[in-house]
Amino acid sequence: METFLEEVNKKINGVPLQRCYHCRKCTAGCPVASHMEYNLNKVVKMIQNGKRDEVLGSSTIWICLSCETCITRCPNQIDIARMMDVLRQMAIEEGVGAREKNVLKFHDAFLANIKMGGRINEPLMMVQYKLKSGDLFSDAVMGVEMFMKGKLSLLSPRTKDIKSVKDIFEKTKHS
């Protein structure tokens, strides 16, 4: 049976995590390290130690912004940003869900909106997110102001061949 480390390495499909010598350069450059429960190199260490439940259930993987500073500065070219994508996808596929629930609900609303019209309709996407998250009132004042300034258009053009977009969603659905 594959270890957690082997599984993650296979999915990253690049430099193996064993190459990490814990210089902590990724953590030092991470703009949201102070908001994470585990630092980036700690996550690498936890994967090496087979701490599957702790890693996939952590908030850290959902706080990562994918700013790609870590991979840019890693002396061993370990793709930490891709590692975070892999871990998030594993958490979803294995039914662990997201410790930061609203982050995943935002992604779900965003993708549902693409599936519907091919392109993002921002006001509609915000309604979809707010219904999913129950966070109905934050940003409401800002939303009204944006609407008044003409920044939010309710009827933006959609992709005409919407079937081709829906097919992509269908064929890439999580198993």
Next chain:
Amino acid sequence: MKVSYYPGCSLHATGKEYDQSMKLVSSALGIELKEVDDWSCCGASSAHSTNFDLSIALSARNLISAEKDALDVMVPCAACFNRFKMAEHHLKADKELKTKIEDIVGTKYQGGIAIRNPIDIIFNEIGIDTLTAKVVKPLTGLKPVSYYGCLLLRPPDVCEFDNYENPVMLDKMMGAIGADVKNWSYKTDCCGGSLAISKTSIVVDMCDKLMKAAREAGANCVVTACPLCMNNLDMRPSRGLKLPVFYFTELIALAMGLDGSKETFKSHMVDPRPLLKQLQLI
């Protein structure tokens, strides 16, 4: 020159100032735009954060559509640019993935067109000298810091854009149109991107840090090339720290004295017109 143009979702919505000014500047600099046929969303952070195949396939659908025009594809939004470069990178590096994605999208991917951001096209194809020659109203008194953000530059071997720790193309362009560009160390720091809605407090902290640094550098505005950075910097900083934020194309259009160049300022959340009036630029 003629290019394919992929505006992306933001440029038709909250980032419409970027689309409008991009079109003004392109026309004035002789860049002819042919919009990518029936484009769809690139998938953005939400696709790659949750489903790798989906993220590559959504971008590939657009690259395949753009390939029909056989021109370089110009992608103003830094996020779309990054997703396209990332899809190109994976499709070229992994034959098995390419076959899988072609099967998902239902068409072959050739990989024969260059994915380019307008900063690169204006800097490298049009050139600073041509740009300088077209300035009718130098932006004297405007003191921007250039904010490149993450997605144009990182990872560098994928984006192939500019010096990834200290990019300069935008700074030189702003200098060419008469602005007094301020140097700072936060050119490539993250604004908080897609967490703005779901983890707002983190993004407020990040934007506050950027605005404090811009002020310390002596800037009176920020210039960007990313609609996500624009939204966050224009909306999220705390009261008292905010500065006007511009798309670089808005400032080029203003300096070139193009008709309609003042129209986009009114939809900014931080109204830049008082500053521009004070400097007698409008």
